[in-house]
Amino acid sequence: MSDNKLITPRKVQGFWELMPNEQMVFSSLLNKIEDVFQKNCFVPLDTPILEYSDALLAKSGGETDKQVFRFSKGENDLCMRYDLTVPLARFVAMHKGELNFPFKRYQIGKVFRGERPQKGRYREFYQCDADIIGNGELSLVADAECINLLKKCFEAIDLDVTIKISNRKILSGFIQSINKESLSHEILTVLDKMDKIKIEDALAQLSELGLNEKDCKNLVKLSKISGKIEEITENLKILCQNELFMTGVSELIEVSKYLKSFGLNNEVYDMSIIRGHDYYTGTVFEVFDKENSIALGGGGRFDNLCSYFSKDKMPGVGMSVGITRLFDLMKDKLTKGEHEIDVAIINFDETLNEALSVCSELRNQGIKADVLYENKTFKSKMKEANRRNIKYCLIIGEDEVAQKEYTLKDMQSGEQNKLNLQAIVKKLKNE
Amino acid sequence: MSDNKLITPRKVQGFWELMPNEQMVFSSLLNKIEDVFQKNCFVPLDTPILEYSDALLAKSGGETDKQVFRFSKGENDLCMRYDLTVPLARFVAMHKGELNFPFKRYQIGKVFRGERPQKGRYREFYQCDADIIGNGELSLVADAECINLLKKCFEAIDLDVTIKISNRKILSGFIQSINKESLSHEILTVLDKMDKIKIEDALAQLSELGLNEKDCKNLVKLSKISGKIEEITENLKILCQNELFMTGVSELIEVSKYLKSFGLNNEVYDMSIIRGHDYYTGTVFEVFDKENSIALGGGGRFDNLCSYFSKDKMPGVGMSVGITRLFDLMKDKLTKGEHEIDVAIINFDETLNEALSVCSELRNQGIKADVLYENKTFKSKMKEANRRNIKYCLIIGEDEVAQKEYTLKDMQSGEQNKLNLQAIVKKLKNE
Numbered sequence: 001m002s003d004n005k006l007i008t009p010r011k012v013q014g015f016w017e018l019m020p021n022e023q024m025v026f027s028s029l030l031n032k033i034e035d036v037f038q039k040n041c042f043v044p045l046d047t048p049i050l051e052y053s054d055a056l057l058a059k060s061g062g063e064t065d066k067q068v069f070r071f072s073k074g075e076n077d078l079c080m081r082y083d084l085t086v087p088l089a090r091f092v093a094m095h096k097g098e099l100n101f102p103f104k105r106y107q108i109g110k111v112f113r114g115e116r117p118q119k120g121r122y123r124e125f126y127q128c129d130a131d132i133i134g135n136g137e138l139s140l141v142a143d144a145e146c147i148n149l150l151k152k153c154f155e156a157i158d159l160d161v162t163i164k165i166s167n168r169k170i171l172s173g174f175i176q177s178i179n180k181e182s183l184s185h186e187i188l189t190v191l192d193k194m195d196k197i198k199i200e201d202a203l204a205q206l207s208e209l210g211l212n213e214k215d216c217k218n219l220v221k222l223s224k225i226s227g228k229i230e231e232i233t234e235n236l237k238i239l240c241q242n243e244l245f246m247t248g249v250s251e252l253i254e255v256s257k258y259l260k261s262f263g264l265n266n267e268v269y270d271m272s273i274i275r276g277h278d279y280y281t282g283t284v285f286e287v288f289d290k291e292n293s294i295a296l297g298g299g300g301r302f303d304n305l306c307s308y309f310s311k312d313k314m315p316g317v318g319m320s321v322g323i324t325r326l327f328d329l330m331k332d333k334l335t336k337g338e339h340e341i342d343v344a345i346i347n348f349d350e351t352l353n354e355a356l357s358v359c360s361e362l363r364n365q366g367i368k369a370d371v372l373y374e375n376k377t378f379k380s381k382m383k384e385a386n387r388r389n390i391k392y393c394l395i396i397g398e399d400e401v402a403q404k405e406y407t408l409k410d411m412q413s414g415e416q417n418k419l420n421l422q423a424i425v426k427k428l429k430n431e
Numbered sequence: 432m433s434d435n436k437l438i439t440p441r442k443v444q445g446f447w448e449l450m451p452n453e454q455m456v457f458s459s460l461l462n463k464i465e466d467v468f469q470k471n472c473f474v475p476l477d478t479p480i481l482e483y484s485d486a487l488l489a490k491s492g493g494e495t496d497k498q499v500f501r502f503s504k505g506e507n508d509l510c511m512r513y514d515l516t517v518p519l520a521r522f523v524a525m526h527k528g529e530l531n532f533p534f535k536r537y538q539i540g541k542v543f544r545g546e547r548p549q550k551g552r553y554r555e556f557y558q559c560d561a562d563i564i565g566n567g568e569l570s571l572v573a574d575a576e577c578i579n580l581l582k583k584c585f586e587a588i589d590l591d592v593t594i595k596i597s598n599r600k601i602l603s604g605f606i607q608s609i610n611k612e613s614l615s616h617e618i619l620t621v622l623d624k625m626d627k628i629k630i631e632d633a634l635a636q637l638s639e640l641g642l643n644e645k646d647c648k649n650l651v652k653l654s655k656i657s658g659k660i661e662e663i664t665e666n667l668k669i670l671c672q673n674e675l676f677m678t679g680v681s682e683l684i685e686v687s688k689y690l691k692s693f694g695l696n697n698e699v700y701d702m703s704i705i706r707g708h709d710y711y712t713g714t715v716f717e718v719f720d721k722e723n724s725i726a727l728g729g730g731g732r733f734d735n736l737c738s739y740f741s742k743d744k745m746p747g748v749g750m751s752v753g754i755t756r757l758f759d760l761m762k763d764k765l766t767k768g769e770h771e772i773d774v775a776i777i778n779f780d781e782t783l784n785e786a787l788s789v790c791s792e793l794r795n796q797g798i799k800a801d802v803l804y805e806n807k808t809f810k811s812k813m814k815e816a817n818r819r820n821i822k823y824c825l826i827i828g829e830d831e832v833a834q835k836e837y838t839l840k841d842m843q844s845g846e847q848n849k850l851n852l853q854a855i856v857k858k859l860k861n862e
Contacts (some may be wrong), residue, residue, distance in 0.1 A: 005739075006739065006740060006741065006742070007486055007489050007739055007740055008526045008740075009486060009520075009521040009522075009524040009737075009740040009741075010480065010483055010486065010525070011478075011482075011521070011522075011525065012481050012482065012483060012507065013508065014478060015475070015479035015481060015740040016434055017477065017478055017479055017522070018477065019473070019526070019529065019671065020474035020476060020530075020536065023474065023475045024475060026477075027465075027475050027477075028849040031462075034458075037796060038799070039794050039799060040794060040799075041771060041772050041799050041800070041801040043452070043454065043455060043771050044451065044454045044455060044458050045451060045454060046445035046447070046448065046449065046457075046458075047442075047446060047448055047456055048442065048443055048555050049448060049480060049541060049543070049555065050443050050500075050543075050555065051442075052441055052443060054438055055438055055441065058438050062780070069502070069504060069509075071502030071503075072502075073500060073501070073545055076443065078500075079481075079744060080444065089440075090441075090442070091440075091442075091448070093440040094440045094442065095439070095450070099451070100771070100819055102804075102805050103804065104801075105451060108627070110480060112480070112481075114504055124479050124480065124481065128666055137805075138805070139803040139804045139805060141783070141787065141802065142804075144787070148791070156666050170852035209608065254694055255799050257784060258783075258784070258787055259782040260784075260790070261783075261786075261787035261793045262677065262787055262788070262790075263788070263791050265794075271569075277822070284460060290798075296667065306440075308437065308438055309437075309438055309439070309441075310437065310625060311437070315748060340472060340531070341472050352689075353570070353688060353691075353692040353723075354692070355574070355690055355692075356572065356692035356693055357693070357694070358696050359690040359691045359693075360579070360692070361694075363471060366470060367672075368469070368470060368471075368472050369472070370472040371572070371589060372536075373533075373570045373572040374533050374565065374568075375574075376530065388531055388753040395594055
């Protein structure tokens with residue numbers, strides 16, 4: 001092929017692709033979280049990347065949405081999935097008769113958004129979801145399960161987090177009690193940014209919506225209520241006696257009891273937690289990294305998963321780990337501990353076969369051993385091991401082969417010892 | 432939402448989607464193989480699902496191929512990847528300066544083919560590849576590494592397989608020696624189906640291509656050579672002395688030595704192994720299930736991975752596990768051993784919180800415990816546990832709570848015992 005036919009290799013902008021050392025860390029992060037899901041009796045689901053557009057865009061009545069990758073193939077109008085929830089709804093609606101309820105499933109997979117690429121915004125990225133779907137009804141135990149699951153995920157990766165919990169019925173009930181349901185969306189939008197704006201500005205914005213001074217103040221007061229469940233209950237009950245509001249409070253108390261049984265003891269009940277999605281109808285929760293207060297996931301209760309596909313009521317509660325943000329936060333810390341290779345085997349021309357044999361035995365013991373067969377000289381092999389920050393080298397010369405003892409060199413301290421294979425395995429496994 | 436607006440939930444035909452109990456098995460199969468890749472010092476790569484069409488279709492000069500999902504988004508002409516090799520080439524060409532060579536990477540991911548759906552043909556399916564890419568040159572040790580890796584994958588899942596190995600230079604050299612290089616593709620096509628057609632038919636088809644009787648006979652004879660390396664070498668050398676042919680034979684011998692060092696001892700050298708792909712240029716191999724002789728993977732050496740992207744020569748050798756076919760073969764055997772739940776906790780209304788607490792402690796010990804909180808009565812809970820084939824039930828009534836001993840019931844034998852938590856953990860972990 002002549003030079004002028006060469007194609008410049010490019011990755012599509014905004015699409016997820018890590019270098020191998022980062023990918024190792026990301027994969028191990030996913031594995032740890034998946035392990036937690038499985039231990040908590042959630043089963044895996046792996047739906048197709050492509051769905052029929054009418055199903056995927058049911059919410060918007062099937063209208064084209066600029067935010068999705070949509071195209072035709074033959075007679076089919078197809079979309080790349082933009083989340084994992086709509087495919088779950090499609091799956092549950094299709095297979096209702098074959099599933100065990102409550103259906104506890106997790107899915108970790110890529111989703112796609114056709115938006116303009118910009119910093120911090122991916123067009124292809126991972127979502128990491130676990131949901132519990134009920135058939136007809138679903139106990140509030142499920143809400144506690146999802147909150148507990150989220151906590152366990154972060155325990156598994158040793159990250160200190162705070163979980164904040166509320167119930168959407170509390171704010172909705174309050175708004176109902178002041179007869180402003182028609183402004184519900186606008187009021188929640190103001191309250192949702194309370195942590196970013198001043199109280200005076202929040203009051204002004206609520207007032208602009210036509211709320212009287214007392215209601216504005218009480219709404220702000222309500223959204224500032226935060227603490228342990230026994231600390232906040234009385235403060236809540238003073239503010240409002242609306243039925244929906246009181247249902248929200250008692251659901252919150254019930255969930256808190258289940259959480260206590262699950263062993264949680266430091267969750268915070270915080271009325272400022274709203275969660276953007278319109279479909280949350282009860283419990284809502286969000287998780288924050290303790291050191292930087294970065295939101296790393298959350299979830300909540302929704303009334304009906306399958307409303308676009310079925311007349312049957314399928315209530316659910318779900319949680320999601322913000323896996324790309326979590327990875328960005330933790331990659332430096334985690335990348336340090338990962339090694340592509342535990343020990344590099346350094347052979348001479350005449351000991352290549354012996355080196356391969358030792359390599360194979362070490363791998364059988366679970367040690368990541370590799371022979372640097374591409375480097376030609378001893379010097380270039382050692383240099384390569386140094387450049388790649390490999391911690392140990394195992395030198396196999398003819399003397400070593402004859403004695404069945406090999407030279408293990410610690411590349412940081414420079415210390416080296418002649419050891420038999422058993423002793424080498426023992427030393428490397430203790431690392 | 433009114434009924435007439437409901438959308439019928441459908442999955443796109445030919446797209447991969449398993450039921451949860453099957454998906455559990457498939458996930459654990461992938462995890463086992465991934466573990467083998469990592470232990471053999473291959474690093475993970477996870478390239479985007481979408482690539483620029485010019486890069487992905489470089490082979491065909493960027494022409495539309497009906498076999499791919501291709502579409503435009505804004506100014507971009509995009510394709511869903513149809514394999515994992517072209518994305519690897521694109522990645523290596525982009526990041527050559529940052530990678531360690533030989534670059535040993537694995538990727539397990541979905542690929543897409545726009546063909547008409549039919550039985551046994553997926554339009555979305557998994558590929559499971561591992562490749563070693565050299566910078567300029569690459570030792571034959573890499574070929575042995577890939578064959579060894581394939582063997583290890585099947586060891587990890589306890590499946591008895593036969594690996595058959597050849598070298599494309601042997602057949603190519605023979606064809607060169609009889610001056611029929613212009614018919615190379617046609618000759619290989621006949622030989623590739625030798626196991627399906629009669630020898631007379633193969634001879635007739637070769638003769639139709641214009642080969643004389645002796646050459647036809649020798650070609651068939653050559654492709655029938657099979658056995659241990661020391662058994663076949665002499666038979667090969669008698670047939671032809673062409674330089675390319677002899678290079679092939681000596682490469683085969685060299686690879687066999689490395690394989691011996693890696694501990695392989697039952698691989699078969701079989702000259703009928705050709706592998707469809709045009710780009711294999713040296714070592715080729717294929718793996719077959721011993722019981723049914725079903726091909727479950729293979730691979731080979733190729734001259735230059737990045738020829739469409741770069742002037743630099745990047746030789747490589749790779750292997751691929753036929754993961755969907757493997758899953759179809761093994762799912763019945765494997766599904767039997769998998770359980771969504773190890774133990775179902777059966778509580779009464781007044782012991783729900785205690786049940787959740789016991790559940791949490793069991794899960795902390797790695798036991799998949801679940802509380803059947805959706806079923807209302809004791810009877811319906813036990814019925815549900817039976818229906819789902821859950822092996823153990825743990826009954827937690829008020830007496831049990833008071834005594835801190837719970838009733839563990841073996842659902843198959845009917846045997847039941849009152850045990851404390853420690854004894855329960857011990858018993859369930861020994862299962």
